[in-house]
Amino acid sequence: MASDAISIPAPQVREKPWVDLLHEWVTTVDHKRLGILYIVYALVFLLLGGVEALIIRIQLMHSHNDFVSPQVFNRMFTMHGTTMIFFVVMPVLFGFANYLVPLMIGARDMAFPRLNAFSFWLSAFGGLLLYFSFVGGSGLYGAGNAPDIGWWAYAPLTARAFSPGHSSDYWTLALLVSGFGSIGTAINIIATILCLRCPGMKLNRMPLQVWLYLVMGSMVLIAITPLSAAQIMLLIDRYLGGHFFDAQAGGSAVLWMHFFWIFGHPEVYVLVIPAFGFLSEIIPVFSRKPIFGYPVMVAASIAIGFVSLSVWAHHMFTVGMNSYANSFFAITTMAVGVPTGIKIFNWIGTMWGGRIHFKVPMLFCIGFLFQFLIAGLTGIIQAAAPVDWQLSLSYFVVAHFHYVIVGGILFALFGAFYYWYPKITGRMLSETLGKWHFWLFLIGFHLTFDVMHIPGLLGMPRRIYTYEPDRGWDTLNLIISIGAFIQAIAILVFVWNLISSYFNGAKAGNDPWDAWTLEWSTSSPPPAYNFATVPVVASRRPLWDLKHPEDPDSQYE
Amino acid sequence: MACLIIAESSIFTIFVVAYLFYIGKSLTGPTPSEVLEVPIFFTICLLSSSITVHFAGRFLERNNRSMFLVLWSLTIVLGGLFLFGTGREWHRLIYDHGLTISTNLFGTTYYSLVGLHAFHVTAGLIMLSVVLIFGLAGRIDAEQSRRIDVLSLYWHFVDAVWIVVFTVVYIVGR
Numbered sequence: 203m204a205s206d207a208i209s210i211p212a213p214q215v216r217e218k219p220w221v222d223l224l225h226e227w228v229t230t231v232d233h234k235r236l237g238i239l240y241i242v243y244a245l246v247f248l249l250l251g252g253v254e255a256l257i258i259r260i261q262l263m264h265s266h267n268d269f270v271s272p273q274v275f276n277r278m279f280t281m282h283g284t285t286m287i288f289f290v291v292m293p294v295l296f297g298f299a300n301y302l303v304p305l306m307i308g309a310r311d312m313a314f315p316r317l318n319a320f321s322f323w324l325s326a327f328g329g330l331l332l333y334f335s336f337v338g339g340s341g342l343y344g345a346g347n348a349p350d351i352g353w354w355a356y357a358p359l360t361a362r363a364f365s366p367g368h369s370s371d372y373w374t375l376a377l378l379v380s381g382f383g384s385i386g387t388a389i390n391i392i393a394t395i396l397c398l399r400c401p402g403m404k405l406n407r408m409p410l411q412v413w414l415y416l417v418m419g420s421m422v423l424i425a426i427t428p429l430s431a432a433q434i435m436l437l438i439d440r441y442l443g444g445h446f447f448d449a450q451a452g453g454s455a456v457l458w459m460h461f462f463w464i465f466g467h468p469e470v471y472v473l474v475i476p477a478f479g480f481l482s483e484i485i486p487v488f489s490r491k492p493i494f495g496y497p498v499m500v501a502a503s504i505a506i507g508f509v510s511l512s513v514w515a516h517h518m519f520t521v522g523m524n525s526y527a528n529s530f531f532a533i534t535t536m537a538v539g540v541p542t543g544i545k546i547f548n549w550i551g552t553m554w555g556g557r558i559h560f561k562v563p564m565l566f567c568i569g570f571l572f573q574f575l576i577a578g579l580t581g582i583i584q585a586a587a588p589v590d591w592q593l594s595l596s597y598f599v600v601a602h603f604h605y606v607i608v609g610g611i612l613f614a615l616f617g618a619f620y621y622w623y624p625k626i627t628g629r630m631l632s633e634t635l636g637k638w639h640f641w642l643f644l645i646g647f648h649l650t651f652d653v654m655h656i657p658g659l660l661g662m663p664r665r666i667y668t669y670e671p672d673r674g675w676d677t678l679n680l681i682i683s684i685g686a687f688i689q690a691i692a693i694l695v696f697v698w699n700l701i702s703s704y705f706n707g708a709k710a711g712n713d714p715w716d717a718w719t720l721e722w723s724t725s726s727p728p729p730a731y732n733f734a735t736v737p738v739v740a741s742r743r744p745l746w747d748l749k750h751p752e753d754p755d756s757q758y759e
Numbered sequence: 760m761a762c763l764i765i766a767e768s769s770i771f772t773i774f775v776v777a778y779l780f781y782i783g784k785s786l787t788g789p790t791p792s793e794v795l796e797v798p799i800f801f802t803i804c805l806l807s808s809s810i811t812v813h814f815a816g817r818f819l820e821r822n823n824r825s826m827f828l829v830l831w832s833l834t835i836v837l838g839g840l841f842l843f844g845t846g847r848e849w850h851r852l853i854y855d856h857g858l859t860i861s862t863n864l865f866g867t868t869y870y871s872l873v874g875l876h877a878f879h880v881t882a883g884l885i886m887l888s889v890v891l892i893f894g895l896a897g898r899i900d901a902e903q904s905r906r907i908d909v910l911s912l913y914w915h916f917v918d919a920v921w922i923v924v925f926t927v928v929y930i931v932g933r
Contacts, residue, residue, distance in 0.1 A: 389762040423766040431773035443861025
């Protein structure tokens with residue numbers, strides 16, 4: 203079993219000038235440093251995307267508001283959506299994958315370290331490219347800057363005639379470039395998991411987090427590439443005069459919708475599956491019980507991966523597909539609920555009868571359980587095509603998917619931050635600030651997104667920049683906006699916690715949570731080589747075996 | 760490489776779907792049946808290059824470096840011939856029939872799909888040539904045969920894609 207870090211004699215550890223440090227970080231191929239780079243990069247974009255969300259909410263605070271112009275409003279919701287999906291959640295999940303997967307399987311590094319660095323910089327420059335559009339988007343035409351085509355970029359909005367200048371091109375290229383980065387990282391994750399496991403780490407002994415990253419990586423390969431292909435077609439249309447999505451020449455706008463959502467819906471599962479992983483690691487540790495139903499959890503994850511590839515057209519019920527297609531996609535969409543439900547039951551089964559420690563990571567996970575359940579339920583409501591005809595493109599949909607992404611994925615991510623921060627930095631995050639963060643965010647979240655369902659039901663369409671005063675939406679929108687500001691305060695508390703705890707936090711030690719997976723066996727932060735000796739594993743909870751040699755798990759598995 | 764091939768297959772799938780979806784949807788000519796000729800010879804070239812690359816790998820395994828280099832060069836020549844065939848066909852389409860990527864939907868989908876494939880052939884040829892240069896410099900022996908196998912896997916994939924593209928463009932599409 204892995205022992206502590208090798209102690210390095212003092213004269214070798216010397217303060218380096220900051221230029222050297224910067225150079226080390228820019229040229230690094232170490233999976234832990236790249237993981238941190240991914241995470242920090244995502245946090246920066248989280249703040250940017252958050253500011254855009256606040257601008258949207260200020261504009262919608264009351265009817266006939268003129269805080270921003272309609273054009274700017276369009277840019278804001280486009281940039282908010284694109285940023286949050288592609289440059290916040292994707293990179294932060296890849297960051298955790300980079301950091302955790304090799305540590306959890308007892309490996310020295312990822313399978314292809316240089317590909318790893320290359321993928322990170324592709325993603326990073328993709329994000330910069332998108333934001334450069336604010337400066338360079340107008341091109342020669344003086345036609346607006348940032349893209350304003352919505353994050354789906356439906357044809358024909360992207361056609362040259364309707365989107366002059368270069369703003370849409372920045373959007374296309376940013377997503378293409380970062381998409382290639384994602385494919386590189388996904389290949390890396392899969393190769394690492396399949397080839398670099400330490401002795402004894404059979405597939406059925408891998409931590410669930412690693413399993414879920416395996417499913418996520420496979421899905422990225424199949425789901426991100428259609429978007430890349432569609433972006434290439436869009437570029438051909440825009441620059442070579444092609445007619446893929448040009449209805450004037452017989453092209454089809456609906457084809458773009460299909461291509462976008464073949465990517466778009468699996469993408470949601472790409473994002474949520476690692477979040478399931480965080481829960482599967484955090485809940486057992488804070489319930490002091492091994493995960494309930496490990497094989498079923500694995501099977502359910504793979505089932506979700508498969509089924510989610512065949513649900514995309516439920517975003518397109520209003521397009522007017524035939525009734526067979528509608529029924530097919532309604533049924534598959536509801537079918538995804540089954541494995542997801544299995545997972546929720548298993549997490550509750552893990553907590554059942556456990557000695558639950560209500561530490562901050564656990565609080566966020568419990569929040570996830572409630573909110574993800576509601577998000578799933580509103581999802582099933584909309585899976586029924588006739589209901590969707592009523593609700594599609596309304597604020598009900600916006601409330602639904604924010605429930606998934608904020609109430610589900612972001613809560614799980616916050617849990618992950620509080621859980622693994624001690625491992626990454628060697629210091630604990632403040633529990634007090636963490637509780638403030640949790641409760642403020644919880645209240646803000648529910649104020650915003652619970653209430654947001656109602657104007658949706660009342661018929662408020664999404665993506666409108668203002669509305670008439672006689673609709674009765676004023677008070678509701680005001681409450682939603684207030685909630686958004688409470689969430690923003692909570693995020694600031696979180697960021698302050700990250701920064702202040704880095705300098706003043708209590709020392710964490712190797713294993714502050716008394717956890718069971720391999721990453722806690724090495725020092726915090728882990729040394730560059732991860733493990734001084736290659737760990738050997740005999741069960742799903744290697745550290746439990748180490749701490750309790752009289753009653754190891756390996757006896758029972 | 761297997762993962763990359765999965766990802767690439769999915770990109771090609773999207774382009775193939777677009778091609779199939781738009782068959783017969785062009786509003787103006789020329790149509791595929793008027794202008795396309797089946798490139799049997801060049802197809803045979805590309806497919807046989809799969810065989811040569813495979814046996815090149817086997818010879819390398821047995822450390823027969825000269826046979827490896829011969830078959831490897833043959834692969835490059837056959838791949839190059841195929842690319843030349845594509846180029847000639849495009850030249851004919853553009854200059855004799857006036858079909859460009861912006862002429863009609865057929866042009867758009869045809870050049871994108873075949874072009875995407877030709878791009879992969881080109882990338883493959885570059886990688887094959889790099890290996891050939893190393894081989895001529897005497898840097899390649901049985902130790903590298905695992906790496907060479909990865910590259911030939913990619914080459915097989917490019918060939919397999921051509922079978923799909925060929926079926927779609929020259930058989931179904933006409």
